[in-house]
Every structure is written in structure tokens, then in C-alpha cells.
Amino acid sequence: MRSATKQAGVCLHLSSLPGPYGIGEIGAHARDFIHTIGALGMRVWQFLPTGPVAYGNSPYQPLSIHAGNEMLIAIDGLIADGMLTAEEVHPLTALPHEYTDYSGLIPLKKKLLDLAAERFLTSAGPAEQQAYADFLAQHEQRWLHNYALFRTLKTLHDERAWPEWEPRYIHREPAALEQLTSNYAIEIARIKVLQFFFFSQWTELHDYARQHDITLFGDIPIYLALDSADAWARPDLLEIDEDGRPLAVAGVPPDYFSADGQLWGNPLYAWRRHAETGFEWWIDRVRHATTMMDLVRLDHFRGFESYWSIPASATTARDGKWLKGPADSLFDALKNALGNLPLVAEDLGDLSDDVVAFLSRLGLPGMTVLQFMIGEDDFDVQQIQRNTVCYTGTHDNDTTVGWFLGGPGDVRSPQEIEDTQRLVLSRTGGTASTVHLDLIRVALNSAAELCIIPMQDILGLGSEARMNTPGTTTNNWRWRLGDCRVTGVKHAAVQHEQDLDCSPQVDEAVCRTIRKMVAASGRTAE
Template identity: 40%
Template sequence: MKPADIFNRRTAGCLLHPTSLPATLQGGCRLPCGNLGHHAHHFIHFLRDSGLSVWQMLPTGPTHDDRSPYQSWSAHAGNPELVCLQTLIDWGWISQAVLQPQLAESRALTFEQLAELRVLACEAFYAFIKTQDGEALEQNFKRFVAEQHHWLDDFSLFLALRKAHGGASWLQWREPLRLRDAKALAEAKAHYQRDIEQAHFEQFAFYSQWQALKQTAVEKKVQLFGDIPIFVALDSADVWAHPEQFKLDDNGQPLTVAGVPPDYFSETGQHWGNPHYNWSVMQADNFSWWRERIAGQLAQFDLIRIDHFRGLEAYWEIPASAQDARGGKWVEAPGKALLESLFDHFHTLPIVAENLGLITDKVESLRKAFALPGMLVLQFGFDGNAENINAPHHFEPVNIVYTGTHDNDTTKGWLENLSAAECDALADYLGTTKVTSWGLIKTALSSVARMAIIPLQDFLQLDNRARMNTPGTTDNNWHWRFDWSDLPEDLAARIHHEVSIYDRLGRDLPFSDAVTPED
């Protein structure tokens, strides 16, 4: 197996989910989240001007109502809330007049109002592709639907049936639909065709805008870095359409659920509620479900992180009836067989292993056997333990260093919550009298780790009000956004200077320094 070339260069990047971008429609109407439109392209230009060559994001699938990117309706679909309606207008798919009556009533839209606008945009889109000017677009649309049918058909019907059942989980649908009776599904497809067409339009719009964004990234030599949640949501098209791939009872209820034991983030652990995979079934067909999933991600991203990688070696199995994660146990998973199958199929895989938390020698042996970079987080590196692997003096070049991740406080917020003794110890380690966000950024950039990723919040020196997520909680997460006025005029130049002096402009390293697998 051959490691991806990007892991053999010194690079730097920025962590920012697209929902955190600014977003408005023509006339200044503010949207409830960022999207794949003009501001996303502008952010790539900002990265290039800053000397940053990697844009890391969170998962981009359609989210549940809590908007966590790690609980999605589909492992394949894109989040329609990331579709930029202004781009559809600019491309000529719809006209401004279609949306204007609704936009005139509000200067800031809710997610519900944005969904209503997508319905209007869908109607206009189907009308347009039936015209002479829309013929070429119609052919592209039909080609997309045909090429993606292996997931799009089930996903579109899933959304339509969920709407028909008042938003209820598929586990609460009437039995013929819940258990996928062929006759019931055929009748539903005919009856809910309009809602199915809505989903087809939204996915076509998402993937068309994604390809445009990716083209800009290619032109500016910016690598897109994605994220795969290791597990999928119970209430998802994946589990409904492929129940045999998961550990469920005859009624579709999970036998056990996923999570993690008590750790740094939570005294009771984390109870995610995701069903576990039926690994014996997956292994019997050479992990075809995973191959399709990885192929879809590689079509979007240049490199991908597997969240909770340790679950490929052993996963925390919680009884389905448990209220928290403390009653779980570790169960071995066929991670080696899975990765062998994936590398046999794709040859080179630009995968990063999220190896934070309780990591055993077996997990690290699995990661290193496939030459997969792991993660190092500076906020975890200064606990007074001289053997801490997150302390810079123990860094290994193959791994990726972060000041913090989406699950951490911002670096400024973290520093403000340290005790006086902790601040003194940190300053002593770094050889300074006062530690700042930029001081930690320089520590990451100057390290031997080949790739350094800095959250935008840290570049902007924002406090804990800009935190993206607090693990183990469900309120006030995933909402943070920035505005271009938040960026100092000299920020790109300052970042470029730091990236340059620490040799992170993407220069190829000598072959002798390249990443290789360990036996």
C-alpha cells in the first residue's frame, strides 16, 4: 500500500465547517447558515493568500434537527441546507423573482423558511429544464440521478415517507413500509413522486455546487479534507434500506448502541445511540457497503478523517436499554480486514485516523500498519506528564497537529480557563512569560508534525463564545459563524509569514522522510 502524497509534505490548513461561513441572498437577506456559494469560494482564495493548502470540514451530510454533522439522514447525501440559492440564480437555474415575495418579508430567514424557498426553487428548476434553454441541464440532471441511484433512490423515498409520517422515525412507520415490503414501496414511490423529485433536485444542486467549489480548490491548490462519522444514525436511510448490515432485532430496533466510556469530556461517557454494524455480514461480501461509502467521500474530498477510528479495532457496546455509556463493554471489530479490503480496492487511501481519547496499543498498531496519520491536540499536551504524546517534544512527523478541534474550546477560551499554576507551567514549557493563541499556533506550525490544522476561531483569537461543540451536550452547538469583517486586514499576510518561516508551503520532502507502513 502507498500512503497519499499529501502526507509526505509539510503543510498547514484551517478547520472551518461551511455552515460557519457568512451567507446572504441578493438584497442582503441573511441565511441561517453558511453554504457552498460565493463565500465558500472566497474562503478558498483567503486560504491560498494565507499560504494554507488544506481546508478541513466536518461531515457534510444532511443533519437531524439538532444540526450535528455527526448524526445524518444518509452516509451518501449532501446537506441541502448547504445549497446556495443565490448560486442557482446566478447559474440561471431559477430566477430571482421566484424567491422575491418570500424574501421581501424578512431580513433573516429561519431554517424552516429556507426549506420553503428550496421547494419554490425546485418547482422553478423542473419548469426550466423542460424549456429549450434547459435541455443540457436536464441531461446532466438525469445522468446524475442514474449514476447515483444506488443510494439516491432509497434516500429520496426515505425523506418522502418521513414527511408523510409527520417527521416520525422510520421505526414508527406502518409495518409494510418499515420492513420494506416491495408492493408498499412501489405504491409509495408513485404516491410521493413530488417529494422524491424535491430530494433529487436538492442533491443534484448540492453536488453541482460542490464540484464547482472543488474546481476552485484545485485551481488554488487547496486540498479539501472531509470527515466520516464511523457510525451512522439509527434514523437514517442507510439503516432503513440495509438493515442486514446492522445489529437490529426483527422490528428494526438496535440490539446495542454505540458510544464511548467515561473520558476527558464526560464522566458518564457518551451515549450516541447509533446502531452497531453487523460485521460478519459486512465481511461476508468483502465490505461492499464501506467501499461505496468511501468511494462517495473520495469523490468529494482529497483526504478524509475517520472519526472515532478506534472503533475499527474495538467498539464500546452499550445495551440498547441503557441511559448512559457506563454499562458498556469493548468488543473487537475486524478493522484490519476492512482496511485491507479498502486498500486492495482503492490502492492509495488518503485517510486520517481520529485516535483521540482512550487509545490502546492495538489501536495504534492498526493505524501504523496502514501508515495512517493520527491526531495530536495541543490542548491535551500540557498536563504535567512528561510522557504525554500530545506534548510537542513527543510528536511524530506522520501525525497531524491541531491547536484544538471542533470538540475543544477555542484556544483563547481554553487559556482563559486555566488555573494560575497551569498557566505558569505552560509558559515554562514554551519558554515565554505569557501564552497566547498565536503562541500556540506558532507551536503547532513549528512542530515536526507534517500537517498542522488551526481552527479559524484560533486565527481570529476568539473566546469560548465561538466554541463549535461541547461533547455530551445538545444545546448551543454547531451554531458559530464568522463575518468577513471579523478578519483583520493583515490576517492573510500574517498567516502566510508564519506558514512560510516554518516551511509549510507544501514543499515535497525527500523520499527518505516519507511515511511508510509499519509491520
């Protein structure tokens, strides 16, 4: 991540982008947001994992570590390519703009995407057919065909998890998979075409970001979802039994977010088996991620050194125990295969001396979150080192305004909230109405090589704009940069290429305020 100058960026997940079709997409509004970042004087766009989501809609529980989330495919792009019409997609415009209504969105958009895929299969021209053939040659054997089989089988089994399928499919009997491929050739082809749509649009977005000197900063969830194409394809790499049932599951012990800890439920890795293969699965995974993104955060980094193993029968994370991970052996294999990688370690929470030493040996930047620090009695901004990414808060935190006021789900007592408010105001010299700007200023003026500000904090939004509350399963991952949040939102790609004086998606006054703060900190993009 080393750069000659310190940089600043924005965190906004792709699903949170504005737009008329019920969810943020990787088309015109994503390109608009690239201009928004530049207009704010910043150069980095961080977002959450981009894989297809399932129950709970968490991007950290994707159905595939390689596939793209079909719900993010840009409808306007399909209209422009002649695969859909404006009349056909009109029902999507009735969905809410301020949040994602997944229950309303998914069936509507899936029907339209399937229609577009069928039209592509029957009417694509020679150039499109060649591009699709090239895509298949690159991805089909590595992951795409397996993903298409997995999604087809989930549909045939009423979306149940794969350990609940017919035994011949659980155990991937070759004859059964061959028959499936033959009997459901059209359905399988549609799934592959949708991935072609996603990656074609992603490549366009990535190229557009490069043209405007914007770094795309993505995220790798450390663990697989049990109900994923990857777990189904390689159960030998996980601590699960022959029927796909976890022997132990992942999570974290009690912490700031939850008194019972967090019971994630993901199967744990069979690290000895990974080592025997030379970590080839991980090498392929990281290669894929660093091809899609310019900078990649490794979620729950401490789990590579030691991880919390919870009995599969447990109802909370309290009864887990620490076990050793692969540590240096994995990262040595990655470096030998891929060279020096643009990685950031998510190293939040209580870390053992061994984890701290491990991160130091690797030299990877870690993370600093002001909400965890600035309200502490011993806080000193000088504690923030250069080799780190400094945040006001992350997707797992409340917004800065919500945190300051003590929003829903806050684990602090009223007295603790009041004490934090007093300390924050005394340290920033600000007021309750400017607390989001005051924390942004502290982050920008820190020594951290990179500073990332959630879009909600730039806009000064409260708890209603929180993206995720750890330990809960409802009303997460829904917030969007809707029309009611800011003024001056445009629903069209910026038509000019020159630098903007203000943002196409954010109120001009907000934009100018943040831009001046970035410039004053020495992180300006100019």
C-alpha cells in the first residue's frame, strides 16, 4: 500500500449506491461515484465483498468467493446492449430508493436477468459471442461451471443448503452431475451468462476508475459460508463431516459488539490439508481478488494466526477455544506465487502478542477505528501509526453521529455514553452538531498512510443509516444513498471528463467542506 503521499478515500458499498432499480449497481451511478470521490479530493473507494448473497443478505456470507452478485448487474447497461427494454424494467422503479428491499427486489430482478441472459444466448452478435467464449475459457473450469451447477441445484432443492440435498448431489457423484448438466443445460447457461454480464460491467468500471486515478479497495471474507459453491466443491478443505455438517464453527469471543461473542457459524478450514496442497486454493482466491481490486482487505486477519473454534452444537460463542492457524506458511506461499500483494489486515479487537508479532513480520498495514479510541481516557492521536488505515468507523459500527448520541443496540451504559461525549468534545474542540466533521478531521490529520471515511459520516447521518449491527440478523445491509439523504443527486452518468468543482451525488456545500478538510490535511488528490 506504500505511496509517496498519504491518501484519503470513502467507504460505500456497491449496493448502497443511488439509482432507480431498487439496489445500487455497477453501471452509471458507480461511475458517477468515482467522480464524487475525486470531487471530495479523495482517491480511494472502499466497498464490501462483491459475491452473491443468500439468507440475511450479508456480503460476508457469499454463495461463491469467485462469482459476482447478480443483483449488482446494471440494468441500464442491459438496456443499452438491447437485452432488456425500459418498459420491461419499469416495475423495478417502484421499489424503495432509500433502502434495499431484498424480498421485493430479488424475484423481480432475477426474472429480468434471466430474460436478458436468454436473449443473449439466442441473439448475441459475433463479437459478443467471442467475448463470452473468452470469458468461459478463462473461468469455466476454475469455478464457473461448479457455481452454475450449485445454483441450479439450490433452485431444484427449494434453496435449501447443500447438506440437505439428495445424497447423490451432496457427494457430487459424477454420473449425477453429468445428467444434471445435460438436463438443465439452458438453466446452467443462463447462470454463466449472468456472470459474464457482471464481469464485463466490472471490467468497464475498473477501467473507468483507473482512468480517473481512483483505487478500488475490496474485501475478502476469511471464512466460507457453509452453503456456498466453494464448500460444496471442496469439502476436503474444511472441518466438516462426509455429509457436509460442520465439526466446529467460526466466531469471536465476547467483545465490544456482543457480550456473548459472535457465533458466525462458518465451517473452519482444515489447515493441514491446505498446507499439503501448497495452499493452492488460497493462492487462486487471492489472485482472483487482486485482479478485481487494486487493494484488498483481509477480513478477520487474526484468524490466520489463531482462530476461535466453537463446538458446532453451541448456541453462543462463549464456549470456544483458540487454535493455531497457518500464519507465516500461508503468506510465504502467497508471496512466492504472487509476489508482494496489495493487502490490508483487519486487525481489530483484542490481539495476542503472537498476532501482533505476526502482523509486524508481514509488514502489512492494519486498521485503526477512532470510535474505539477517541473516547478512551488514554487516547493520543500520536498512537496512530503511518502503516495503518484510519477509519472514523466501519460497516460494523454505528455512524459517528449515531455512536456519539448512543443509537439503538449500543452496549454502553448511559453514563459511559455521556463520558464519551464529554471526552470527544474536549479533544476535538467541536460541538455535538459537528462531531462527524470533527472525527473526520482527526482521522485526516493522523499519521495513517490511508484514511477511509464512511459515506454516512461525510453526510452526517445518524443511526438510521447504519449498515450492519453485529450479532443481529434483521435490517442489515439495506441502507442506500437515496434521494432523501442528500440534495443534488443525479440519476445519470457524468457526461464530461474534466475535474469537477463539486460532486454529482453530494450536496455542493458538503462536498466543498470535505474537500477543504482533505486539502488541509495534505491528502488532497490534486
